[in-house]
Amino acid sequence: MRGFLLEDDPQHAAHLIDCLAATGIEISHFSTASAFFKGLAEATPQMIVLDWWLPDLNGFEVLRKVREHFGLRIPIVMLTSVDSEDLIVSALEAGADDFLTKPVARPILRARLQALARRITQVPVAYRGRLTFGSFCLDYAGQSVVDVDAPEERFVLTPREFDLIWLLMNNPDRFIPRAELLAAVWGKASEVATHTLAQHVHAVRKKLGLARRGIRLVAVYGSGYRLELPAG
Template sequence: MKIALVEDNGDQAALVYKIVQSTSHACECFSNGLSLIRALRDQSFDLFILDKNLPDLSGDELVVWIRRTVGLNVPVMFLTSCLSEDSLVGALNAGADDYVSKPIRSAELAARIVALLRRAYPSDRADDPVMQLGPYSLDSITKTARLRGVDVGLAPKEFEVALYLFGNLGRLVPRDVIEKAVWGRVIGPDSRTLDTHVSRVRTKMLIKPEHGFRLVNVYSHGFRLTQLSAEEGQMRDGH
C-alpha cells in the first residue's frame, strides 16, 4: 500500500520513511500541506500520516481538506508533540483516526500503521472473489455485477471500472489511476472513454441514493463512490 507522509522536519521525515518501509509499504514524503494537495490531483494514497504543526496549513486544516476531498474512509494519523487533551480531542474531531506522540518510537509507530491499515482494509475481502456491498455483488471470476441478485449486464471494461470503484469505496480515485488499472495506460484528458464507462456503470447498476450509494465526478480530480447510511439514502431520495 502507498502512504503519504507530511512532515517538514527532514530528520523526522527520514525516520518515519524508514519505519513505513519496515512495514513493507511504500511511502512518499511531502514537506508541507500544499504539496500534498497538488500531488492528490493525480495520485491516491491508502494512509495519510500528518505532522500536526506544518509551515503552511495546520494538521487540523489539512485533515479537514482530506475528508472533504478524498473521502471519509482513508485513514489519517497525526504525529504530534502536543499531548494536551484539548489538542488531541481537536485532532480526532477534525477527522484523524489515530495519533502518535513525539518523540517517535519506531516499534509503536510501525504497529499503529499496521493496525490502522488492517482496520481500514480488511484482508478477508481480498480473499473472496465475490465483493458484496449493500444490494450489489461483483464476482471477479465470472466478471458479473448484480443488483439484488440480478445481472446488470456490464461489458468487460465496464465491470473492471465498477470493480475498481467499489474496491476503493469512499476514496477519491484520480482519473489516470483508474485508466492505468483498467486499460494499462493513461488515456489522456481529451478522451471521453473513462467518462463514458463510468456513466454506463452508473446507469446499468442504478447507482443512486435509494440503493445506498452515490457516485460523483470530482472536477479536476477523479471519481468517488461512497456508501450512504440508511438515513442519508432516505433523505436524498426525498422520503
Template sequence: MRIAIVEDDADYREYAKSLLRGAGYIVHGFERAAAFMKQFRQDTFDLVLIDWNMPDVSGFELVKWIRGECGSRVPIVMVTSRTEVDDIVAGLQAGADDYITKPVEGAVLLARLSALGRRSYPSDPPGPVQSFGEFDFNLPAEELRIAGEAVALTSKEFNLALTLFSNLSRPLSRNYLLEAVWGRNPDLPTRTLDSHISKIRTKLGLRPDRGFRLTPIYSYGYRLEAMIDAPPVISEAQ
C-alpha cells in the same frame, strides 16, 4: 500499502520513511502541506501521516481539507508533538482516525498503522486463490481462470489485473498502479501502463455484459467497476 508522510522536520520525515519502507510500505514524503495537497488531487494513497505544526498549512487544517473539500475517506494519522487533550480531541473531531504523540517508538508506530490498515481495508487471510465472480486468480501460479478457462497473462498483466480487482470501484492513480506492479522505476515509459491496461481489458473481456467495466479517469488513472451484483471475494485456503 502506499503511504504519504506530511512532515516538515527533515530528520523525522526521513526516519519515518526508512522505518515504513523497511516494513514493506511504499512511502512518499512531503515537506510542505501545499506540495501534498497538489499531489493528493491527482494521486492515490492508502494512508496519510500528518504533523500538526507545518509552516504553510497546519496539519489540523489539512485534515479538514481532506475530509471536507476532497471528501476523501483515506485513513489519516496525526503524528505530532502536541500533547494537550484539547488538541487530541480537535484532531480526531476534524477527521483523523488516530492521533499519535511524539516521541513514539518505531515498533508502536508500525503496530498502530497496521491496526488502522486492518480496520480500513478488511479482508480475509489471503489464500492461494482469490475469486471475483467468475474471475479466479491463482496467486502462487500467477494464473487467471475465467469461468474455469485459463487466460494467458504475463506476470505484469496478472498483477495489474489483480490490483484492479482488489480495489473494485476505487479510483486508482497512474502512479499507484505503476508502483504496485512495477515498483519505483523512474525509467519506465509512460505508455507502459496504458498498453497493459488495453491488453487486460481485451484478454479479460472487461465489458458490462461480463459484469465489469474498466474506465480511464482523465488526468488521474483508472477504475474497475462491477456492473452487476457479483459474488463476494473468496479466498480459498490450502
C-alpha cells in the same frame, strides 16, 4: 501499499519513513502542504501520516480538506509535538483515525500503522479491482471510468462520486437504501444531509451521460436508489 507522509522536520521524517517502510508501505514524503496536495492530485494514497505543525498550513486544515474530498476511506494518523487533550479530541472529531505525540517510540508507531494497514486489506473484494457495467469499465485503484464504446470521452468524477457509482454498479437492479449509500460513501458516522446524496446522484447521471446510454439511475419512493441495467 502507497502511503503519503507530510512532515517538514527532516529528522522526524527520516525516522517515520524508516518505520513506514518496515510495514511494507511505499512512501511519498512531502515537506509542505502545497507539495502534498499536488501529490494528492496525481495519486491516491492508501494511508496518510500527517504532522500537525506545518510551515504553510496547519495539519487540521489539511485533514479537513482531505476528508472533504476523499471521505473516510483513507486512514489518517496525526502527529504533534504538543501533548494536548483538546488537540487530540479536535483531530479525532475532524476525522483522524489515530493521534500520536512525537517523539513516537518505534514499536508503538509500527504497531499502530500495521493495525491501520490491516484495516485497509480487509476492504471487501467488491471494492477492489475492476468492474464492467454496460460499456463502462471502472478501475477502483486508478479511480477511473472509461466507456469502451467511446474511449475518447473522458469522465472526471470526484472520489465520492466514484465510490457512489462503484457501489451502484456492483449492485445492478438492486434497491439500495439511502442510509446504506451514505454509510458506504461518507462513512458510518456520517451526518451528511440527504440532499447531498441527491446532488451527487445528479452529478453522476450528468457526467456519465447515463440517460443517453440507456442506463437508468432511479430514486425509489424517496428512500433509496436503484441502477438499472441497460436494455438488451
